[in-house]
Amino acid sequence: xxxxxxxxxxxxxxxxxxxxxxxxxxxxxxxxxxxxxxxxxxxxxxxxxxxxxxxxxxxxxxxxxxxxxxxxxxxxxxxxxxxxxxxxxxxxxxxxxxxxxxxxxxxxxxxxxxxxxxxxxxxxxxxxxxxxxxxxxxxxxxxxxxxxxxxxxxxxxxxxxxxxxxxxxxxxxxxxxxxxxxxxxxxxxxxxxxxxxxxxxxxxxxxxxxxxxxxxxxxxxxxxxxxxxxxxxxxxxxxxxxxxxxxxxxxxxxxxxxxxxxxxxxxxxxxxxxxxxxxxxxxxxxxxxxxxx
Numbered sequence: 001x002x003x004x005x006x007x008x009x010x011x012x013x014x015x016x017x018x019x020x021x022x023x024x025x026x027x028x029x030x031x032x033x034x035x036x037x038x039x040x041x042x043x044x045x046x047x048x049x050x051x052x053x054x055x056x057x058x059x060x061x062x063x064x065x066x067x068x069x070x071x072x073x074x075x076x077x078x079x080x081x082x083x084x085x086x087x088x089x090x091x092x093x094x095x096x097x098x099x100x101x102x103x104x105x106x107x108x109x110x111x112x113x114x115x116x117x118x119x120x121x122x123x124x125x126x127x128x129x130x131x132x133x134x135x136x137x138x139x140x141x142x143x144x145x146x147x148x149x150x151x152x153x154x155x156x157x158x159x160x161x162x163x164x165x166x167x168x169x170x171x172x173x174x175x176x177x178x179x180x181x182x183x184x185x186x187x188x189x190x191x192x193x194x195x196x197x198x199x200x201x202x203x204x205x206x207x208x209x210x211x212x213x214x215x216x217x218x219x220x221x222x223x224x225x226x227x228x229x230x231x232x233x234x235x236x237x238x239x240x241x242x243x244x245x246x247x248x249x250x251x252x253x254x255x256x257x258x259x260x261x262x263x264x265x266x267x268x269x270x271x272x273x274x275x276x277x278x279x280x281x282x283x284x285x286x287x288x289x290x291x292x293x
Contacts, residue, residue, distance in 0.1 A: 148260075
């Protein structure tokens with residue numbers, strides 16, 4: 001008998017719902033969520049968060065079994081995505097504020113980060129140069145290729161911007177021997193935030209200690225198509241002010257281009273390129289006010 005079958009016998013649910021990687025047990029004694037354990041120890045995490053007075057997570061009912069955690073089930077209220085994003089930003093800024101501290105960082109480590117960022121930019125510059133050259137060399141230019149060609153200047157402008165900003169970030173950081181880190185949820189999305197009488201962050205399996213801007217980058221990339229991120233970003237910076245090098249690193253990571261995954265379907269390719277360009281233009285609009293005089 002596996003752990004899930006054993007728990008079903010213990011809790012005796014009258015209804016079991018499978019949702020993503022979880023099982024929701026509806027029982028006469030209450031409702032529970034069963035989730036397989038990952039590498040990270042959630043009990044230790046919860047104890048640490050509690051010690052920092054951050055209590056926005058569902059109660060861990062049991063972790064006695066080797067491969068299963070049992071959590072309380074919290075019903076999510078129906079909210080507009082825009083409202084949910086604002087509420088999530090409030091909770092995340094509190095997470096970063098409650099758990100942040102300064103960690104020593106050597107110049108060699110900073111130089112490695114600098115070289116990795118510059119290496120990534122150089123790779124993407126060569127990637128787009130080759131891609132544009134191949135497209136221009138074709139006798140027939142497909143709609144998706146034409147869409148990218150028409151807007152290619154904007155992509156190369158972002159690469160010029162990145163080279164300048166990475167240099168500026170390095171100059172700001174190199175004379176400092178400390179870098180601010182915090183507990184980073186590292187899996188932020190609207191789906192991983194629950195609003196009830198209290199606020200809850202769920203799905204903590206990827207948490208790390210790192211620069212807090214990682215959470216904002218991931219959240220933005222998961223929400224930029226559906227809503228404007230400018231006011232939520234402003235709110236985050238009010239709740240958790242970033243220093244100059246953190247702001248620069250945030251904008252660098254937001255702007256860093258990725259490769260475009262073309263397929264054999266031209267219809268899909270048009271959608272992929274349009275989505276890619278939407279990201280480029282929306283991100284430029286997002287960060288422009290922070291560079292305006």
